[in-house]
Amino acid sequence: MAKEYNTGAPPEQGGTDGISLPAHVAGSGTLDRLVDTARDYARAAASDNTLKAYARDWAHFARWCRMKGAEPLPPSPEMIGLYLADLASPTPPSPALSVSTIERRLSGLAWNYAQCGFTLDRKDRHIASVLAGIKRKHARPPVQKEAILAEDILAMVATLPYDLRGLRDRAILLLGYAGGLRRSEIVSLDVHEDDTPDSGGWIEVFDKGALLTLNAKTGWREVEIGRGSSEQTCPVLALEQWLHFAKIDFGAVFARTSRDGKRALETRLNDKHVARLIKRTVLDAGIRSELPEKDRLALFSGHSLRAGLASSAEVDERYVQKQLGHASAEMTRRYQRRRDRFRVNLTKAAGL
Structure with a gap:
């Protein structure tokens, strides 16, 4: 009998639907509680925004497959290669997606397949060759957002x-400016360590400044x-x-x-508030x-x-790299909108 697959809704966010006891192990109160604990940890494996994006990726791909008369499960490298080609080709009224968005979609599919117990071979020629061609033909330098410089933040x-x-x-x-924070x-900061379950870090205020301990996308950092x-412009005093x-x-x-603006509520701000605040004050x-x-x-x-x-701090580059939590100096340089690119002149150093 042919194996049946669930091709309906995307896997549960966090991949918790695949976490259970082995079939040959009898359940018990202790083991059942451990399964629940393992599922809680699985939900914390990725951020809520990442999980939501992966869910949208899966829904889009599943809908595309149905429109083409195919099923999204089990994974078909041939169909995924065609899907990537379709994303890169403008089909009015839908515009072509950028290379970075297509790569993100592919990562979302790989994650969703993993939650279903499948492995998506991204090196399969039907996928790798198409993606390489898309990069060669459509890749563009990343569009960088404008830096807010010292005089801008003061204004x-x-x-x-x-x-x-x-x-x-x-x-x-x-x-956010002084800390180079995302x-x-x-918005994920708490006053103390472990104040709330959704905390992303905490603060400590000293005479000379503040220390932020953050659980960021690259791991813990201070x-x-x-x-x-x-x-008027001291971030710690503010x-x-x-x-x-x-x-x-x-x-x-x-x-x-509160609506009257006279008291603080217990509800944490959403990170979109920061983006809206920046745009409003820029205007x-x-x-x-x-x-x-x-x-x-x-x-x-x-x-x-x-x-x-990164662009305004006139200090050694390694201090900026540490503050931003970058693993490499090259990543830090991508954030530097103004810097002396020829401070180190290898042409003269080589004797020319």
Whole structure:
């Protein structure tokens, strides 16, 4: 009898549907609890945003397969190769996807297949050859977001009022800039270690600055943020003022406020708030005002804070690399929008 496959909904997020006792082992209270514990750990193997993206990837591929009269399971390298080719070819009204998006889609399929107990061989010629051709024909240099430089961040925080929301948003911008933080890292901070189950790190404030311990996408790292030279732009003082006036001494550092803006709630801010805050204050501060508003909004994102620190900090490159949590100096240089590329002149060093 032919083996049957479930071709309906995508695998459960986190791959927990495949975690169970071996068929030859009898269940017990202890083992059943361990299965539940293992499933909890499996759910934590990837971030919620990553799991949501993988679910969307699977849904799109499954729908594509059905439209072509095929099934998504078991994996077919031939069909996946055709799917990649379709993603790269514009078919009005749908535009062609970028190479990076196509690679992300392929990673999503590989993850979903793994949750179903299959291995997707990405080196199979039907997949690898098509993907190599797509890269050769369509690959473009990555589009980088504009860096928020020192003078920009000063102008941005100057647009914020000194009410409770303004204090919070000022702390977000200054702390994110000085720490070179991702927007997800900013909003995942707790006041203390293990305050909440969804914590991504915690803060410690000292006389000379603040120490952030982060559980980031590259693993645990410490970020040291010293006190600034001015009270108006010191990220540590801005953080202290927000925590004091919001009366936050436990849980999420950056929380939502009530409708009247007079008190902080317990609900953690979403990372999209950081992106919206950056775009709004960029407009209010008149940064790149020579461009149309639509173009100005497209230039800046949450990554503009990290790029700004990398581009503005006049220190040895290795310190910037450590602050950003990069594994290589080459990755750090991608964030540096302005730097002396010829500071080390190998032509003269080689005797020419």
